[in-house]
Amino acid sequence: MFQQSINKRKRKVRKGSRVMVGFTLPVVILYSLFFLVPLLMGFYYSLTNWNGISKTYKIVGFSNYVKVIMNPRFLNAIWFNARYMVLLVILVTVVSLVIAMALNRTKLCSTLFRSIYFVPAILSLVTVALIWNELFYRVIPVIGQQLGIEWLSTSLLGNPKTAIYAILAVNLWQGCSIPTVLFIAGLQSVPMELYEAATVDGAGRWARFKNITVPFLIPVINMVIITQVKAGLTVFDYIKAMTDGGPGHATEAIGLLVYKYSMQENKYSQSVAVAMILFVIVGMISLITLRITGDKQVEGD
Amino acid sequence: MRKEKKFIVLLMVTVLSIALLGGCGKSASDANKGDGANSSGNQVQTSGKDSSEVTKIEFFQTKREATETMDQIIAAFEKEYPNIKVEQNIVPDADTVLMARAASDDMPDLFNHYPTDANFLQFAKDGKVKDLTDKPYTANVIPEYLESVKVDGKNYIMPFSIEFFGIYYNVDKFEAGGYEVPKTWAELVALADKIEQDGDIPFILSNKDSWTISQALVFNIETKDRGSHAEFYQQLLDGKASFETDSIFRPALEKTYWMVEHGQPDSISVSYDQAINDFATGKGVMFPQGIYSLPSLEAANPDLNVAMFPMPNDSGNVKETVRIDMAIAAGKNSNNNEEAVDTFLSYLTSKEGAQMFSDLDHSLSAIKTVEATIPKAQAVVDSINANRVLDGAAPPAGFEQAKRSELQTLVMDGDVDKCLKRLDIVWKEAVSGQ
Amino acid sequence: MEQITKNSTKIKKGTSYTLRTALIYIFLIIGLIIILFPFYITIITAFKTTSESAANFFAFPKSFYLDNFKAVLQKANYFTYFFNSVAITVVAVVFILLLTTMCAYAISRNMNHSKYHKAIYYYLLFGIFVPFQAVMVPLVKYTGDLRLNNQTGLVLLHITFAASQAIFLLVNYIRSVPSDLESAALIDGCTIQGAYWRIVLPLIRPMLMTILVLNAMWIWNDFLMSLLILNKSPNTWTIPLFQYNFKSQYTFDYNMAFASYLVAMVPIMIIYAFVQRYIVSGLTQGAVKS
Structure with missing residues (x-):
């Protein structure tokens, strides 16, 4: 009852x-x-030929998509984002994990270290990009010349081959902070007894890392990968503030292409077509990443 | 019951914070009522009738170099017309903002723009700006300029200042090195060699900002032989000419690349602002740019001893080509302040206002009565007085942007042939995109 | 940096503990230098005159030259921008916390049997896959038409674009919290609102902290959305917009530009100094354990 x-x-x-x-x-x-x-x-x-401001426009079907895909600038942008995303995901994961492991070992001044390593995360991307912009022009070449390193002696942002890495470096400088904090928390969740037991069993450093640390870190790794995939595919602020897509079209990411087409080049309808394609790409890659990382998580558990 | 009360309290807090938010939005909009940003109807005011009422108009500044000059003119204007308050609005990426505002029918009362700019032509065609053809103050403008900016026979924009290009040079360094101002291209080449032998950099360039390549180098060089682009553009449209076969464009690109080779080694990574700072603080000897850079150069280093000479060509007989730099248009919007807008435009184009602008901005004026004195660019002004050509031709929408990227690629790889071919392609793309 | 990493992993078992620790510290100190170097340059440049910088960019300023700061504060309405940033961040974060937890609570307690809630969950989740740039262009026109291209509009957009991620994190978290307590409370005659407020919210506090920190940092620093929505008039700018505009207006004087960078960074650095413990724990508590 x-x-x-x-x-x-x-x-x-x-x-x-x-x-x-x-x-x-x-x-x-x-x-x-x-x-x-x-x-x-x-x-x-x-699907229209609207220019963004006129009162009348026509439906033109998928011709904007055809125009966009036929344009080498678009393929160039896709290629830029693909490289940028892959490098960003790998580097952010590896660098933050290494820093986290190092920070996790320190006892002396560990709070100080940790708070300083986190500082870049609280700054605005624009401020960071503007500061680095000046550093790339006025400071780093001077250091390069002093050290006699040729590729560092001129601004990395000015060379179409190195500009992407310069932007990536700035992104890493700032973007590793949050993942590092997450990794430290993940590392601290690993029970020490497991390491001790494994050491007694004669497991080497690498074996312990692979078989104990990594499985415990899988949820964090997944989260880092998923956020960095999206960050890499939609990178905008750094590029806008540092190169504006240049030199030439060397750093023209898809996000910037959408912005330029719509706001500067009177290609409004093409810009929304690019945006739709970007949406499909990000959606597909995110789903794939979720699927892969999801599988891993099951294995890890 | 008590829990329910708590929830009600929570809801009230929510409502309160919404109200607060609305409140803070409002107070901000009160503060900038006059710039037309919050173009709700509460700004409807009539000017002049009641002396206690102040009409506000927004002047949307798209040319940041002119900001401080305009501030001074506005101050003088407001002294004379205390009933009208002009608020100058300067935002980053002004072109973008203007496009967005046009899309949502929220044009500023007044803004400056460029008559040949594709975005402006779009505004004119789509009825985003007022027709000024019959306004009495159009009579203040030199007729040739007024004529050159007509769209479908109507004046949607008032030409205001005239820009010209040349080469700035560090006068102290010229004196110290015993250099002479070159009259022909060959003399410029010899001068550059000499400067390099003396261990200095002949040209300070800002190739990171691709617009400077297009204007300060290519346009600067090319128009000395071509003059106006009107005929060339028409021939391109008719298929009778191409960049690849044109007899002026190829040498202009070759000369551009020659300048790049004699600029700073990493000029591609130098922005316009950085170049201004570098040249003003004594780096390099020459700086090819437009007259609009002079206020910035002086601001960067007030002690700089700088002058400008005309860009030479092979023969020494140049067509000293000028363009309309700043021009002013009135946006269509729901702010009921046309009278005040007209009053301000009359003032701007009057001898008083326009002379003041010319003096502060160091630019030539499109206004009849103004006498421009630009001692630092006297050589160019003389050349203009002798051989002036006005270029008011507009390329198809999107071409200028695409061209800039191609020119930046040329600066990096020096491949003139490829660049000419690409220019023909992007021209066709721009034409078909219309 | 890479080399050091290699070295530290290369070290064999036999290497003494102290050497390993020393290498770790060397590695961390190099990292520290890389992180602090831009700050060093920013600070010294902001306190120097143009000619001092032209003579030696790296040297310490001879005297503390304050005119750069005076110029920055004079030329721009810095305190208005600061206030705008604070108002937008606080209001948006409060609403995000309130609205998304309500929504996530309803979803997680009902998605097993209510088709509506399940559908809503996936509908909201869909947003995670959509980059902001995909909607940015129409959004500008749309908010303009609605006369929402102002601070109110920006706050509404911040709530909207924070929703997907917050709902995703919260739903998973709330589902891991047993519903026994609420059920008991409901049986005792408590309303759902009451149970949500008194029982659920305290239980999910760690995740609330995570969402608060993530969104507060994101909104405080947001550039693109503010550029598109608030760029009509300087009176409504936030600090990142002030920063960007100042740089485009005055960079031929880079000492002044660096002073503006410093001025833009100072408030958040001060806040960080006081609440860093909460920021770090907030970030990790919810995120790692879910």
Whole structure:
């Protein structure tokens, strides 16, 4: 009898509750208004020849997509983002993990070290990019000349071959802070007894790292990879503030191409077409990453 | 019940913070009412009738070098017309903002733009700017300039200042090295060699900002032989000419690349601002640029002893080509302040306002009564007085942007042939994109 | 840096503990120098005159030249921008915490049996895969049409674009929290609102901290969205916008530019000095354990 009434109540609470629907409404409404509507608008405009301001326009089907894909600038942008993303994911993961392991070992001044290593994360990307912009022009070449390193003797941002690495370096300078903190927390969640037991069993340093540390870090690694994949595919602020896509088109990322097409080059409808393609690419790659990292997590568990 | 109360309290806090947010939004909009940014109807005011009421107009500044000059003119204007308050609005990426504002029918009352710019032509065609053809103050403008900026026979923009290009040089270094101002291209080449022998850098360039390559180098060199682009563009449209076969463009690109070779070794990584700072603080000997850079050079180093000479060509008989630099348009919007806008435009184009601008900005004026005195560029002004050509031709939308990237590629690889071919391609793309 | 890494992993078992520790410290100190170097340059340049910098860019300033700072503060309405940044960040973060937890709570307790909540979950999750640039262009026109290209609009957008990630993190977290306590409370006659406020919120505090820190840092530093939405008038600017504009207006004087970088960084550095413990623990508590 009593049990029944509980169940009844539970059901009432669960199913009939308008409150539970009401709780979701503010977010759902905002999200629909400011996310879904613009997304659909964007798709619609990508099928027109609208220039962004005129009163009339025609539906032109998928011809904007054809124009975009045929343009070498677009392929160039895709290639830039692909390289940037892969390098960013690998480097951020490796560098932050190494720093985290080192920081995890320190006892002397460890708080000081950790707080300084985190500082870049709290700064705005624009400020960081602007400072590095000056450093690349006025400071680093001087150091390069002093050390006699030729590729460092001129601004890395000015060379189409090295500009991507210069941007990447700045991104790493700032972007490793949060992953490092996450990795430290992950490392601290590994029970020390496991290491001790493994050492007694004669496991080497690498074996311990591979078989004990990594499995415990899998959730963090997944999170880092997923966030960096998206960051790499949508990189914008650093490029806007440092090279604006140059020299030539060497650092023209897709995000910047969308911006330039729509705001500077009167190619509004093509810019939304690029944006739609970017959406599909990011969606697909994110799904694949989620799938892969999800599988790994199961293995790890 | 008590828990419910708590929830109600929470809701009230929410509502309150919304109100607060709205409040802070409002107070900000009150503060900038006049710049038309929050173009709700609450700004509807009539000017002049009631002396206590102040009409505000927004002047949207797209040319950041002119900001401080405009501030001074506005101050003088407001003294004379206390009923009108002009708020100058300067934002980063002004072109982008203007496009966005045009898209949402929120044009500023007044803004400066470039009559041949593709975005501006779009504004004119799509009815985003007011037709100024019949305004009395158009009579203040030199007719040739007024004529050159007409779109479909109408004036949507008022030419205001005239820009010209040349080569700035460090006068102290010229005196110390015993250099002479070159009259022909060959003399410029010899001068550059001599400067290099003396261990200095002949040219300070800012090739990271591709617009400077297009204007300060290619346009600067090319127009000394070509003059106006009107005929060339028409021939390109008719298929009778191409960049590849044109007799002026190829040598102009070759000369551009020659300058790059005699610029700083890493000129591709130097931005316009950095170049201004470098040249003003004594790096290099010459700096090819437009007259609009002079206020910035002086700001970067007030003690700089600088002058400008005309860009030479092979023969020494140059077509001293000028362009309309700043021009002013009035955006269509719902702010009911046309009278005030007209008053300000009349003032700007009057002898008083335009003379003040010319004096402060060191530019030539499109206004009839103004006498420009630019002692630091006297040689170029003389050359203009002797051989002036006005270039008011506009390429198809998107071409200038695409051209800049191609020219930047040329600066990096020096491949003139490839660059000419690419220019023909991007021209066709721009034409078909229209 | 790479070399050092190699060295530290190369070390064989037999190497003495102290040598290993020393190498770790050397590695960390090199990292520290790389991190602090830009700050050093920023600070010394901001306190030097142009000619001092032209003579030697790296040297310490001879005297503390303050005119750069005076010029920065004079030329720009710095305190307005600071206030705008604070207002936008605080209001947006409060709403994000409130609205997304409500939504995530409803989803996680109902998604097993309510089609609506399950659908909503995936609908909101979809946003994770959509880059901001994909909606940015229409969004500018759209917010302009709605007359929301102002601070209110920016806050609404921040809430919208924070929702997907926050919902994702929260739903997973709340589902890992047993619902026994709430059930008991509900049986005792507590309303759902009450259970949410009194029981669920305290239980998920670690994740709330994570979301608070992530979003506060993101919103405080946001550039692109503010550039698109707030760029109409300087009165509504945030600090990153002030920074970007100042740089484009005055960089031929780079000493002044560096002073502006410093001025833009100072508030957040001060805040960090006081709350760093909470920032770091906030980031990790929710994120690592979920």
